[in-house]
Amino acid sequence: MTSTVETAFAAHSRPARLNEPGAAITRQELQLAARNHGLPLEMLRAELTPPGLHYLLIHYDIPFVDPAAWSLEIGGALGRPVTLDLAELTRLPRRSVRVTLECAGNGRARLDPRPESQPWLVEAVGTAEWTGTALAPLLRAAGLSDAAQEVVFTGADHGVERGVEQTYQRGLPLAEALGEDVLIAYEMNGAPLAPQHGYPARLVVPGWYGMAHVKWLTRIDVVTEPFTGYQNRVGYRVRSTREEEPGVPVTRIEPRALLVPPGFPDFLSRHRFVHPGPVTLEGRAWSGWGPVTGVDVSVDAGTTWREAELGPETSGRWAWRRFTAAWDARPGEHEIWTRARDATGRLQPLRPPWNASGFVNNEVQRVPVTVLAA
Numbered sequence: 001m002t003s004t005v006e007t008a009f010a011a012h013s014r015p016a017r018l019n020e021p022g023a024a025i026t027r028q029e030l031q032l033a034a035r036n037h038g039l040p041l042e043m044l045r046a047e048l049t050p051p052g053l054h055y056l057l058i059h060y061d062i063p064f065v066d067p068a069a070w071s072l073e074i075g076g077a078l079g080r081p082v083t084l085d086l087a088e089l090t091r092l093p094r095r096s097v098r099v100t101l102e103c104a105g106n107g108r109a110r111l112d113p114r115p116e117s118q119p120w121l122v123e124a125v126g127t128a129e130w131t132g133t134a135l136a137p138l139l140r141a142a143g144l145s146d147a148a149q150e151v152v153f154t155g156a157d158h159g160v161e162r163g164v165e166q167t168y169q170r171g172l173p174l175a176e177a178l179g180e181d182v183l184i185a186y187e188m189n190g191a192p193l194a195p196q197h198g199y200p201a202r203l204v205v206p207g208w209y210g211m212a213h214v215k216w217l218t219r220i221d222v223v224t225e226p227f228t229g230y231q232n233r234v235g236y237r238v239r240s241t242r243e244e245e246p247g248v249p250v251t252r253i254e255p256r257a258l259l260v261p262p263g264f265p266d267f268l269s270r271h272r273f274v275h276p277g278p279v280t281l282e283g284r285a286w287s288g289w290g291p292v293t294g295v296d297v298s299v300d301a302g303t304t305w306r307e308a309e310l311g312p313e314t315s316g317r318w319a320w321r322r323f324t325a326a327w328d329a330r331p332g333e334h335e336i337w338t339r340a341r342d343a344t345g346r347l348q349p350l351r352p353p354w355n356a357s358g359f360v361n362n363e364v365q366r367v368p369v370t371v372l373a374a
């Protein structure tokens, strides 16, 4: 039996697809969801997400990297390309940054029709302290060319996506790559990166959606033309129709606030129950565009809004911020809504415009709660 590469991919790697309106989760979506878990929302209580509870998004397989054989090549439009092994990388000046990471597909499963992909509801987020070395001094020391436009980051992972065989790669505009907090990170919360988070080294681009933070780095190339690889030109584009339009690239994280789910859950439905009396609602809010300037909470399904109290900015500019709001919970059915806004004036919408890949759905969170009888 012989088959060409093209027919093999045509049989097993289908083009972008929408589910029928109202359709249940497919077996393929379930398979992705079981690999790529989200943050259990009760862990929004922790400023730094404990190991193993940070969300995961892995397009292909987790590479099994031998640290002794690993190296990072930094080349392209550079006067003095360099290759670093792990010992050399970790001897460079250290820098730590606390960063809230969110997948651009967070909220996808709330769209209807639902684009077939990783079916996130709202849980594709986490905050870690990333330690590594700053990228900009490395690029400058390697003799950055005046013609440089973008920097292309290559991971060790390989797969097929919509019929296109590829190694995971992303291009980043040079001005973004030179940001002082952009890191080649080799530690997460003070420990070497776990295999699923990019061991031994990954890129961290504070403020950008997850796809920019390339894991399992093997190469960094400075290029003099805009990068046209799959993940920049085909994937990670906001297309407002089902047509093959070029779309708009996904970049920075839109504002979002999420509540620690109040009270206690039903096992299967996850519906929340609360005993009556005073309740402190709490949650975390973030934005990659500018600092969070306020969070609103409604305990009556958006009829009235109140300003939540923002906690101190303890983890710097790129990490989420805690908020709290007092609630006198009275018996009955309630819906708690919450929304964040940032210094650029962005405010979470009730229903953002639909797009064909299900990116950037930062709609207002609505949490139904039953307050039990006294």
Ligand SMILES: Nc1nc2c(c(=O)[nH]1)N[C@H]1C(S)=C(S)[C@@H](COP(=O)(O)O)O[C@H]1N2
Pocket (backbone or CB within 6 Å): 054, 055, 056, 057, 058, 059, 060, 101, 102, 103, 104, 154, 155, 156, 157, 168, 196, 197, 198, 209, 210, 211, 212, 213, 214, 215, 216
């Ligand atoms: N090499 C590589 N890097 C990658 C990915 C990937 O599949 N391969 N997934 C990206 C996406 S889409 C996201 S949201 C983040 C997730 O990072 P995490 O799994 O550490 O939370 O990694 C990004 N970096």
Ligand SMILES: [Mo]
Pocket (backbone or CB within 6 Å): 057, 102, 103, 104, 105, 210, 211
């Ligand atoms: Mo992602």
